[in-house]
Amino acid sequence: MKEANRSKLIGARYFNQGYAFYAGTLNSSSFQTARDHDGHGSHTLSTAGGNFVPGASVFGHGNGTAKGGSPKARVATYKVCWPPIYGFQCYDADIIAAFDAAISDGVDVLSVSLGGEPVEFFEDAISIGAFHAVKHGILVVSSAGNSGPDLGTVTNVSPWMLTVGASTIDREFTSYVALGNKKHLKGASLSARGMPSQKFYPLISGADAKAANASTAEALQCEPGALDSKKVKGKILFCLRMDNDRAGKGQQAALAGAVGMILANDEQNGNDILAEPHLLPASHINFTDGKYVIAYINTTRNPMAYMTHPITQLGTKPAPFVAQFSSRGPNTIQQKILKPDIIAPGLSIIAAYTEAEGPTNLIFDNRRIPFNSQSGTSMSCPHVSGIAGLLKTLHPHWSPAAIKSAIMTTASTKDDNMEPIRDSTYLKATPFAYGAGHVQPNRAMDPGLIYDLTIYDYLNLLCAHHYNKSLINLFSDESYACPKSFSLADFNYPSIAVPNLSADSVTITRIVTNVGSPGTYKVHVKAPAGVSVSVKPSRMKFKVIGEKKKFKVNLKPKVKGKPKGYVFGELVWSDGKHYVRSPLVVKHTKN
Template identity: 45%
Template sequence: HGHGTHTASIVAGSPVPASSFFGFANGTASGIAPQARLAIYKACWGPLGSCMEIDIVPAMEKAISDGVDIISISLVSGSAEFYMDPTAIAAFGATEKGVFVSAAAGNTGPSWSTLSNTAPWITTVGASSVDRDFPASVMLGNQNIYRGLSALAYSVGDAKSQGPFPLVYVSTDISSTRCLPNSLDPILVKGKIVVCDLLPGESSAADKGSVVAEAGGAGMIVANGEFYGAEQQQVQHSPDPYNLPAISVSFTAGEKIKIYINSMLDSATATIDIPGLTVLGNLTAAPVLAPIVAAFSSRGANIAYPHILKPDMIAPGVNILAAYAGGLDYSLSSETSMACPHVSGIAALVKAIHPNWSPAAIKSALMTSSYI
C-alpha cells in the first residue's frame, strides 16, 4: 500500500535529486541515515493493510534475533496498559537487548489523552508541521478570497485559474456533504465547484475528487473538519492524485464559504487559483505555522500512567515527501507514522557514533538536544 515504503525511505532512503510529487516539493529527497542498512519485516496484510499484534510481535522478535540496532514502529498499539499491550512487551524485550525502539504517537489529536505506544521504554513520537507550503486560493463571487493548499497532480496547461464556476454544497444527506462514493447527483454538480467536508477516518481528499469528477464537477473545495483545528497544511495523499482543480481550506474558511453559498441560493460562484508553487521558509503567520504540533497528532496525558510524560518528542510529520508504491515514485503523507522514522534515523546516526550507548542514553540525548 506504500505506507511501509514511505516510512522506510524516511529512515534510510538514498539521496535522489529532482524528487517531487508531480512537481511539488521538488528537490533532493534523502533519508535521515542514508548509509544505514534496512531490515524490513512485513506485519500488515490484506487489502486494507490490517496490522494485527499476532503478526507485529513475531516481526519484532525476528528483528531482535537478526541483530538490528533500531526498531521503528509506525503503527499504533491498542491498549493503554503496558502489561496488556503485546507491542509494548515486545519493545521491552528489545530494549533489554540494547535495541532502541521508537513508535508513532497516533493520529487522533487534538483531543487529550489519545496517545498510543506510551510505555516508558518506547520513544513516542508526535508530528510537527514543516516550513513548506503549497499555496492556492479560492475567490468567491463576492470577491472574498480564502487561502488554502493544493498539490494538484494533473496538467492544466498554462491556465492557473479555474473559473468562475457555479459553487455548490450538496447537503442532500451526510454522505453527499462528504462526497462519498455514489453520493453526488450529476444533475446537481455537473460543471460546478463542489464543497466536500473532510473528516478523519474516511475517504481521502483525492478519493473525494474522483467522486466529484465522476459526477461531472468542475472543481472541488475540501473543507477540513473541526477535528483538524485551524490548520490546513495536511495535503491528503492518495495513490490516485487529484484529477480536477482542487483546494484544501481550513475549517473556519470552509464554514464561511458555506455561509456564502446559503446566502446566494443558486447564484454562488467561485474561482480556484493554483499557482503550482512550493514555498519554503519560516512560516510564522497563520494559517500555516511551523513548527507546531500538527492538529492530528495524538496528545497526552498518558491516560494509564499520567506521571509518565508522553509523547517524548515531535518530528516532521506533515506533507512529508518520500518514496511510494503502486505507480507513484513519491508521495506526500501526513501522519505520526512519518514523524517516527525521522527520530529512528537520528537514533541510528547517534548509535553509529556511540555504539555502546544504551537505548535510554540515546533517547536522553535526543530529548535534551531537541528544540522548536
C-alpha cells in the same frame, strides 16, 4: 535489483501466521511476499534511511533532493500488516515474530510506525516486543497515534520506547481559492493538474447537490452515492471533511462530473489542512474559511469560484506547530510517565512510495509515482529513527535510553519566530502535545548530560506498576525479584510528571551521567503555576566522561482556592554550552 539497492536493503521479511489464523488460507501470492503493495512501508523506511535521490517530487511539487535521516544506513523491512479483517490489519503474533526476527538480525534501531489503542503493557504486542529489543541494546522508536487533539489519546506509551508525535514543517503546497466576490482563501493541495481553463466556474455545495435518496449530511460530506451528477457536472463542488476519506471525496466529486473541489474542515479538524494528490483540482481550506464559503454560497444568486494550481512555498512561518491529528497525553496507562516523548515532522512529508498503488490508494487511481506526500505520526516516527541511527554511529556504546535522553533533553519548545510552539488552533501547546519538544538533531549529538536506564530499572517500574510475578515474566527472561521499596518518583526518566500533587510535597530523584566535556552545571527552573520547586544540589561539577551525579527535586503546592488541574514548567541544567532540559508536568489534586 540494482547493486546499490542490494547494499541498502539488506533484509526483507514478512509475517502472516497471526493474520492467517483469522483470514483462513492465504491463496494469493500477494500474501507471500514482503513487497509493499500499500505505500506506507516504503514511505516510512525511506524517511528513516533512504539514500540521497535528486529530483524527488510529487507531480513536480516540492522538487529537490530527498534523503532519509540516516542516508548511509543499511535497512531491513519487516512486513506485519495486511488488508483489514474485522477492522484489524496488524496482528499480535506477527508483530512479536517480526520483533524476534529483527533482534536476531542484529538491527540497531527499530522504527515502528503502527499502533492501536493504549492498553496495559502486558496486553500490548508492540510493548512486549520493544522490551525484548531494548534488552538487546536496540532503540525502539514508535508513533504516538493520530487520534488528536483529544487528551489521553496517545498510544505506544511504554517508557522503554521513544514515542513520537507529529509537527508541521516550514514548507507548504498552497492553492488559493478565489470567490466571485473577490475574496481569496489560502488552501493546500498537491493536485496534479489545474483547472481546465483560467476562468471562474459555478460553485455548489454538496448539500445542494444531493441525490434523491441521500441525506443532506451525506451529500455535504460527498459520500459515495450521495451526489446528483446532473447538479454537479461542470461545477466546483464544496465538500465538508468530517471523518471519512479526504481523497475519497475528490473521487466522488470527479465521478459526479465536478471540475474541482473545495474541501473544508469541520470544527473538530480546525486549522489542520493537508496537501494531498487529489484526482481532480482541489484545495483544502480550514474551518473558518469553510464557513465563509458556505455563507457565500447561501447568500449569492450565482456563486462562482476558481482555484489556482498548487505552488511550493518554503520558509513559511510559524513552524513547527503541533499537528491537529497528533495524539495527546496524558499517558492513560501510567500517568507518571509523560507521553509523547518528542515531536518531529509529520505533515505533508515527501518520501518513496510503492508503484503498485496510486498516490491516493483509491481503486480508480491509475496514476503511479515513485514519491508521495503523506501525513501522520507514522511519518514523524522515522524522522526520529533516522536521527537515532546517526547517534548510534557517533556513540556506538550508548544505551537505547541514553540515545533517547539525548534526543529529548536537547529538543526545542520554540518555533521559527522564537515563540512558544503552538497547536493548530494557534494556542500555546503543552507537553501533552509535544512531550520534551521538537527534535533538534545537531544538538542531540552533544547533549552534555544524559538520563540513563537499564533493563532492571524498567523491571522495577513494572513492579511499582503492581504487576505480579507472572506478568513480569512476560518481559524478563528469568524470574525477577521485585525490590522491597521502589518508587516511580525515582525512575530515571528524562521528563518529570507528577499527577498527584496534593497538600504534601513530592520529591523526585534523578541521576545524570556526563557524556561531554568537564564542566559545572547550574540548575534553572521555570516552576509550574501554583508549585514551589527546589532542586538540591543546585550546582554539579563534572570532571570526567561517565561521571554520575544525583539530584533531588522537591515540588510543593502553593495553590490558593480550588486546584486547576495540570500545570507545566521546565527544569534545565546548563554549563553555558549545553542545555539539558526536562519538562515538568504537575497535576494539582485535592487531599
